[in-house]
Amino acid sequence: MECIVHFDVHHKDGVKQLRGLIFLPEDKKIPSEKDLLQMFMEMGYKLRMDNRDRMIFTPTEPGSGYEWIRVRELDTGEKTYKEDAELKSLLSNLIPQDFRPI
Incomplete structure (x- = not known):
């Protein structure tokens, strides 16, 4: 499968x-x-992930000609994936992080 x-x-x-x-x-x-x-x-581009929530990458080499890179969209041809940071933040606050058995 291809992803643009x-x-x-x-x-x-x-x-x-x-x-x-x-x-x-x-x-x-x-x-x-x-x-x-x-x-x-x-x-x-020699990068590292700087912000997973916003999909921002920063250069690992000093003096590169760019400051940072942000992934806007992942297109797999079937369904376009666009990350909604506000929705993700809201859901992460509503869903409990500690999964304990009852």
Whole structure:
């Protein structure tokens, strides 16, 4: 399965909107952090995950020509996945984090 990754590269003088492609196994619906980092590495970006909730990556090398990268959308062709940070925050506050048996 293919996943088109739409992302923004934030430079000091502006933002570039780019896309990348990840090939996923049939049993996998969306790419993992490792998949995204591998795609960026193949494109010449050496990054680390800085904010998982907002899908923001920052460069690992000093002096890179960009400040950070944010994944906007993951398109698998079946259903577009857009992360809604507000909804995720709301749900994380409503769902108990401690799963204890009754």
